[in-house]
Amino acid sequence: KTTGCSGLAYVLEFVDELNPDDTVFEDNGVKIIIDGKSLVYLDGTELDFAKEGLNEGFLFNNPNANGECG
DSSP states (O other): OOOSTTSOOOOOOOOSSOOTTOEEEEETTEEEEEOHHHHHHHTTOEEEEEEETTEEEEEEEOTTOOOOOO
């Protein structure tokens, strides 16, 4: 998705149908589907889930990211 100060943002959505250019990763029974256009930006990214106090959510460790804002 194009948004944020870099023009890109992480977006998690449910997928009903795969597109021909989608890549599917599966670990521990969880499938992650990445569209072909985004795969180049996410190559090497680690996705984790963390709970800290009352906060919880997904954490993206992307070696391709040059910086963050917001």
